[in-house]
Amino acid sequence: MTAPPSKPPSIDSPGMLHDAGPPYGTPRWIAPSQLQSLIDILRIENYRVLAPTLDQHAIVYDEITSIGQLPKGYSDSQAPAVYQLTQTPSAPENQKLFHFNLGPHSPKQFLFPPNSILPGPQKAGPQKADFNDADSNQSSDSSHEPQLVQPMAILGLRACELAAIAIQDRVLMSPPFIDSQYALRRKSLFVIAVQCTTAASTCFCHSMNTGPELPGPELPGPELPGPDANPITYDLALTELVPSNHSQFTHGFLIQAGSRRGQVILDQLPSEEPTPEILEAKKQTIEAVHKKIQRAMPSGPSNIDGQPGDLRDALLARLNHPHWQNVADRCLSCANCTMVCPTCFCSSVDEVSDLLNESSIRQRHWDSCFNPDFSHTSGAPVRNTVRSRYRQWLTHKLATWFDQFDSSGCVGCGRCITWCPVGIDLTQEVAKLLEPSDAPLLNVPPRLHHR
Amino acid sequence: MEEPMKNSCKPSVAVVKFASCDGCQLTLLNCEEELLALADRIEFAHFAEASSDLRPGPYDLAIVEGSISTPKDLHRIVELRAQSKKLITIGACATAGGVQALRNFADHEEFKKAVYASPEMIESLAESSPIAQHVQVDFELRGCPVDKHQLIEVVLAMASGRRPKTSTECVCQPCKRRGTVCVVVAQKKACLGPVTQAGCGAICPAYDRGCYACFGPASQTNMQALSEGLLLNQMSNTQASMYLQSFHPASPEFQSESRRLEESPRRLWQLQPPSRS
Numbered sequence: 134m135t136a137p138p139s140k141p142p143s144i145d146s147p148g149m150l151h152d153a154g155p156p157y158g159t160p161r162w163i164a165p166s167q168l169q170s171l172i173d174i175l176r177i178e179n180y181r182v183l184a185p186t187l188d189q190h191a192i193v194y195d196e197i198t199s200i201g202q203l204p205k206g207y208s209d210s211q212a213p214a215v216y217q218l219t220q221t222p223s224a225p226e227n228q229k230l231f232h233f234n235l236g237p238h239s240p241k242q243f244l245f246p247p248n249s250i251l252p253g254p255q256k257a258g259p260q261k262a263d264f265n266d267a268d269s270n271q272s273s274d275s276s277h278e279p280q281l282v283q284p285m286a287i288l289g290l291r292a293c294e295l296a297a298i299a300i301q302d303r304v305l306m307s308p309p310f311i312d313s314q315y316a317l318r319r320k321s322l323f324v325i326a327v328q329c330t331t332a333a334s335t336c337f338c339h340s341m342n343t344g345p346e347l348p349g350p351e352l353p354g355p356e357l358p359g360p361d362a363n364p365i366t367y368d369l370a371l372t373e374l375v376p377s378n379h380s381q382f383t384h385g386f387l388i389q390a391g392s393r394r395g396q397v398i399l400d401q402l403p404s405e406e407p408t409p410e411i412l413e414a415k416k417q418t419i420e421a422v423h424k425k426i427q428r429a430m431p432s433g434p435s436n437i438d439g440q441p442g443d444l445r446d447a448l449l450a451r452l453n454h455p456h457w458q459n460v461a462d463r464c465l466s467c468a469n470c471t472m473v474c475p476t477c478f479c480s481s482v483d484e485v486s487d488l489l490n491e492s493s494i495r496q497r498h499w500d501s502c503f504n505p506d507f508s509h510t511s512g513a514p515v516r517n518t519v520r521s522r523y524r525q526w527l528t529h530k531l532a533t534w535f536d537q538f539d540s541s542g543c544v545g546c547g548r549c550i551t552w553c554p555v556g557i558d559l560t561q562e563v564a565k566l567l568e569p570s571d572a573p574l575l576n577v578p579p580r581l582h583h584r
Numbered sequence: 585m586e587e588p589m590k591n592s593c594k595p596s597v598a599v600v601k602f603a604s605c606d607g608c609q610l611t612l613l614n615c616e617e618e619l620l621a622l623a624d625r626i627e628f629a630h631f632a633e634a635s636s637d638l639r640p641g642p643y644d645l646a647i648v649e650g651s652i653s654t655p656k657d658l659h660r661i662v663e664l665r666a667q668s669k670k671l672i673t674i675g676a677c678a679t680a681g682g683v684q685a686l687r688n689f690a691d692h693e694e695f696k697k698a699v700y701a702s703p704e705m706i707e708s709l710a711e712s713s714p715i716a717q718h719v720q721v722d723f724e725l726r727g728c729p730v731d732k733h734q735l736i737e738v739v740l741a742m743a744s745g746r747r748p749k750t751s752t753e754c755v756c757q758p759c760k761r762r763g764t765v766c767v768v769v770a771q772k773k774a775c776l777g778p779v780t781q782a783g784c785g786a787i788c789p790a791y792d793r794g795c796y797a798c799f800g801p802a803s804q805t806n807m808q809a810l811s812e813g814l815l816l817n818q819m820s821n822t823q824a825s826m827y828l829q830s831f832h833p834a835s836p837e838f839q840s841e842s843r844r845l846e847e848s849p850r851r852l853w854q855l856q857p858p859s860r861s
């Protein structure tokens with residue numbers, strides 16, 4: 134047995150949902166065909182298995198039953214406002230099942246779906262109207278209880294996506310405010326993480342301290358900044374390796390468990406002990422990914438000690454910087470960036486009545502601070518210009534999120550850069566905003582801490 | 585918002601057509617199942633597409649399709665307004681002049697000569713104009729044609745005396761919610777979704793083509809950012825200008841941007857032809 138995971142997750146911490154604890158985490162080596170057995174086992178255990186698939190000229194998560202549905206030999210090339218699906222040209226990379234980075238859809242699509250029906254008031258008997266909410270046990274009407282959906286297993290989540298899930302956990306299921314539907318889906322989620330073995334030009338996880346390496350026994354897991362940070366967890370983690378010229382091994386996966394239930398499944402797969410050569414190949418692959426990452430989020434200007442300054446303070450001091458208008462001139466306020474962001478959680482709720490005005494259902498859908506009506510308060514939108522809305526978005530992600538949730542709201546996945554239809558890149562806008570300007574710096578209130 | 589139109593008996597509704605293709609009225613007929621339930625709440629007193637029993641006004645609600653295009657229309661709309669407690673318009677023609685407003689940008693007499701064998705027999709106005717330019721309109725519903733769910737919502741809201749719930753966001757948001765992969769980013773196609781009023785459920789990108797803005801401009805638009813940051817990467821100034829004129833040529837936002845594009849020098853380069861398959 135190797136050492137237990139470097140950050141043993143505690144049951145009490147909000148992000149740790151599975152029963153866990155050593156001994157688990159010993160890396161094993163499996164053949165690609167074992168992924169099919171893995172899918173089969175999960176399906177027998179009643180999981181709906183979601184994984185990257187080819188759809189609509191992109192790689193998106195969808196239900197699969199066979200490894201034949203994985204985008205073998207495909208890759209993506211990404212840049213601001215550009216996503217191009219490509220075929221991986223040469224061996225050995227073209228054998229790989231996971232030689233690509235992030236598509237437009239994130240786990241948010243499934244854990245916090247774009248449209249959902251919430252438990253709402255219903256006409257009960259003639260005596261009383263029943264306004265019990267989802268968390269109440271008093272309701273005898275079972276339609277008020279959140280229904281347990283079929284549990285999901287997502288195969289292929291990357292380090293930054295695990296960090297994004299940890300952020301959404303904190304937003305949507307930290308006591309006392311628990312979104313019961315999110316919590317149900319999240320608690321039943323089985324995570325099979327995949328180590329990135331290549332990086333897109335839009336990735337900047339490294340500078341946000343969320344990737345590219347997955348947390349695990351050999352590599353200290355990245356952790357969200359802030360006290361009491363959620364451990365970023367998975368049930369199983371895969372690292373896909375292909376042989377180079379002189380290698381002794383063939384195409385396969387290093388696999389290790391991050392939870393006890395992950396270990397139970399791993400123990401059912403025929404596996405071998407990885408050779409030192411394989412472990413070395415993994416190390417080199419991760420080093421190569423590091424080198425591939427070109428983008429970075431600028432840190433705040435250096436403070437007196439020459440230490441990197443706080444980006445939160447730097448941005449909040451520059452709310453009047455002229456560059457906000459420069460972005461506003463290019464921004465469509467179309468909300469694509471918030472819709473693709475794996476951490477954005479804003480939604481609106483509508484009561485929709487039936488045709489006879491006799492009952493209504495409560496519908497929730499993703500909303501966005503880029504929508505003018507989103508800040509509609511007493512007669513008019515508070516943020517009625519693109520400038521104020523872009524500023525809200527950027528400062529929420531990178532500054533005020535710390536006050537609200539003790540972490541950054543950005544994990545550096547780069548989706549908002551790729552999927553902005555006019556290619557606005559937040560890392561470049563931040564760099565411009567940090568440049569000196571005529572606007573005097575504002576006094577910044579000290580950061581709030583909640584935990 | 586206001587009082588319900590009538591409490592004791594069902595509100596009477598007239599569906600009246602001006603210059604249009606009837607597509608929006610057909611949307612009402614396509615409501616099939618819902619029509620029966622609707623008929624419980626309202627009474628169609630005048631709906632030529634559905635019944636030849638055309639009763640005279642006054643009406644509680646007039647649903648107007650089509651634009652004002654002939655001198656005769658001008659009288660009809662004033663009369664209908666006088667006969668109706670509430671008047672709503674449905675569709676791009678009634679709300680923005682429709683495709684026929686393309687003639688507002690051209691020589692109307694020349695058009696008549698080109699199209700009709702005996703142009704002197706044609707009595708039409710030089711411009712096709714939205715209903716609201718002539719009479720007071722209580723609610724304008726966008727779309728070419730209108731969306732069935734929005735139409736039912738507006739009619740029910742009017743019947744209950746409340747404000748209709750129709751979204752003011754742009755097409756990108758429902759597009760993303762339905763899980764469509766952006767055609768601009770993944771397929772280098774042009775799309776007007778970022779400046780177009782939502783309501784259709786983002787149909788076009790889900791079928792692999794850009795939005796044509798048949799729902800008209802969104803509540804706030806950044807037209808210049810759309811041209812410079814998106815359209816002109818895919819097409820020439822002239823093509824972009826024509827693209828903006830397709831369904832809502834008379835909307836001020838689209839009109840001024842398409843004029844600006846026409847007047848600015850043509851781009852010499854063209855990345856690739858507009859994808860409009």
Ligand code: SF4
Nearest residue numbers: 464465467468470553
């Ligand atoms: S930054 Fe880009 S994606 Fe975000 S609202 Fe502006 S134009 Fe849309």
Ligand code: SF4
Nearest residue numbers: 474543544546547549
């Ligand atoms: S702000 Fe952009 S880069 Fe950061 S997590 Fe959201 S989508 Fe990813």
Ligand code: SF4
Nearest residue numbers: 471477478479502529
């Ligand atoms: S950036 Fe905007 S959409 Fe995203 S969580 Fe913050 S307020 Fe909501």
Ligand code: SF4
Nearest residue numbers: 756759766767775777
């Ligand atoms: S396809 Fe069009 S409507 Fe959809 S997100 Fe892209 S720009 Fe917006």
Ligand code: SF4
Nearest residue numbers: 784788795796797798
């Ligand atoms: S996507 Fe655009 S063009 Fe297509 S139906 Fe909707 S509003 Fe009309």
